[in-house]
Amino acid sequence: MKQYPKKLLVVIGEAALEKFLVRDIKAFGAHGYTIADVRGGGAHGARDADWEGNRSIRMEIICVEEVAEKIADHIITQYAKNFSLSLYMSDVSVLRNEKF
């Protein structure tokens, strides 16, 4: 089966950012995303998701490398200064090229 190389961009951040992230990644041309509620901790202390202000999400976006880099760059310049945020990218293979 033919496989196509893409980038998986994962953004872990405050749930308050969700709607802004969704808006932004669409504007940069990503076709889809997956969001999950998560818990964790880091430079901003433990984020236990025990009440509204303490919720975090993990957002996964699969797209072509150019778009992934633009999105990552935008998120870092726009939000990283004031919000708890982690980003990482990895190589993935998809089976249906046109979907991403």
Place this chain on the structure above:
Amino acid sequence: MDPVVLFFILGVVARLAKSDLRLPEALYETLSIYLLLAIGLKGGVELAKHPISTVAPQAVAVIAMGLVLPLLAYPILRYIGRLNNFDAAAIAAHYGSVSVVTFAVGLAYVVKLGVPYEEYMPLFVALLEVPGIVVGILLARLQSLKTVQWGPLAHEIFLGKSVVLLVGGLLIGWIAGPTGLDPMRGLFFDLFKGVLALFLLEMGLVAASRLGDLKRAGPFLIAFGIIVPIIFAVIGAVLGKFIGLTLGGTTLLAVLAASASYIAAPAAIRIAIPEANPTLSIGASLAITFPFNLTLGIPLYYQLALALHK
């Protein structure tokens, strides 16, 4: 002390003792939706019994109080606490807005004492949620008002879950009236105190887990979180007496003035003033003011109202 407060203390103790007790997030969400709706519904039913000519002038005075309180808090934070503009404005917004659960506990206190109160008070809770937040944002952005995107911000402020549920509950209660809500009485009115107790257990866990924030907040914010609510309660009580509220109503307006938001304000402020450190505003509001009001504040504000009504 009302037994619901004991549930809160149980939560605090359990967290401090590192118990593995943890309420599922979905339950926290469900309980908070229930409380907001139930408070709104009860207020709406009572509102229908009163002429607008009585309630409207009081409502205007209450909104004015909501606008003034953050303006009083800001200079204290900025010039005595030496906090930066963003942190001072964010904390002022939290203290200008109100805590619905503190109100619910105050209500339980007043009901238990059997003193008369204006049963449409939930209207004032809904009215007080927003002004403090708006003034806080204005304070933070005075130098750059043109850069503020008011559209998305207004959405965040007016369509946050607490405002939607409180106002929605008020409207449903007002339209349906007591007979219309009768079939739901068991769920929304009779179970209220038990649900409040469960919610306070969870809030005890949450508040205790924020105690670590106090180390970062420092002695000023700890003092602020106790002294300012008392000053605000005096303002609320005097206003309550002035606009003709009963003893219970005066107590509850003092409770509202003294309370600090931890649902509506944190969500809106995080978006509107991202430069502010949420550890400070939430630490003060949740770990200091909320427990203080629940345990010592409410009885104190009642005494205050009592003195004014002599």
